[in-house]
Amino acid sequence: MRKPKKKAAPSGNRREDLLRVCARLFREKGFDGTSIRDISQAAGMHSGSPFYHFETKQEMLVAVMEQGLEEGLRHLEAVAALKLPPAEKFRKLVRAHLETICGEGHDFIPVMLYDWRSLTPANRRRVIALKDRYDALWQKVTDELQAQGIMGGDAQLARLFTFGVLNWTARWYRAGGRKSLDEIAEEAARFLLRE
């Protein structure tokens, strides 16, 4: 194997660097499509070194997903705690969610959206615990919207349809495209709230 070009600028936390590299590569090429050597090289390490930080490649995958969900939850829960009318809160949640899915350098949650299948059943359970909190947060806002008659139909389906609109953006959004993330967030909220 080739030698990494540089000794890598000394960084406080190599584990974090590694995780960021994993997130980016997993998102671009998929978990199975990314080799340990790809990761090592991108992090400026030799091919055996990632295993000093993570026991297995599978551990890198869960770590990426968990970190993404935890950061996302922190953001969303802060927004959800604001005292605002439901529709206004919803708009802000939509914007925050789109940021964690399409924003510059936000590769962590997309990895979860794309590579769920690659998790072992045991690790799937670990991630589901976090995902449940995500679902509960959105379900609560959805319920509020429905109570106000701004959103109709079955409550759980309404949440899943909302996730569809938002999460699908990860597939087609490109920075520098026809619409900015702000514009898309605004239109998505309007679309979902039938305004």
Add this chain to the structure above:
Amino acid sequence: MRKPKKKAAPSGNRREDLLRVCARLFREKGFDGTSIRDISQAAGMHSGSPFYHFETKQEMLVAVMEQGLEEGLRHLEAVAALKLPPAEKFRKLVRAHLETICGEGHDFIPVMLYDWRSLTPANRRRVIALKDRYDALWQKVTDELQAQGIMGGDAQLARLFTFGVLNWTARWYRAGGRKSLDEIAEEAARFLLRE
């Protein structure tokens, strides 16, 4: 490698059998997570035999996607050709689309939704040609709905949001769940048409 259990019930077209097996396995485990040996065994062949039908594994992937899109298009274009009010036509298109995405034995289009990244750039172009026809078909109905004031906002975004609601169902729908595919289709159409 182990010997395939049976000689495989004689079938008219082994290539088609192989493609069905590929679609199912690619959907379940991903393209990179499925080995030629997985495919051979599931098809009741020996491990070198799939290459009698396809030049490379990559060719199996495009073939799955192309067949899925072609069949889907045939269905949808038949529905789109019906003389019906836009909203009614939309409802039927939603139902047909959900069938090709969640229906029993419909693994072909989900492979495209999941494993797009695994296509080589050249093959991506081949598939995009078909996907464009899909997009155009939906864009036309979306435009009709907007002309009637049943759907608002930017026309292209409205289509992408619609795709989000529909395509995302592939992630969470499970046969035998709380809602049938018919019920989901009806609610999705209502949700999108803000009825």
Add this chain to the structure above:
DNA sequence: CCTACCGATCGGTAGG
């Protein structure tokens, strides 16, 4: 975190 390495598995092929 590097060095040097291993066994397993991978996609693919030649020849029949």
Add this chain to the structure above:
DNA sequence: CCTACCGATCGGTAGG
């Protein structure tokens, strides 16, 4: 479509 096989690459490890 089977048989027998190959070179490459994979995730991971022991020892420092």
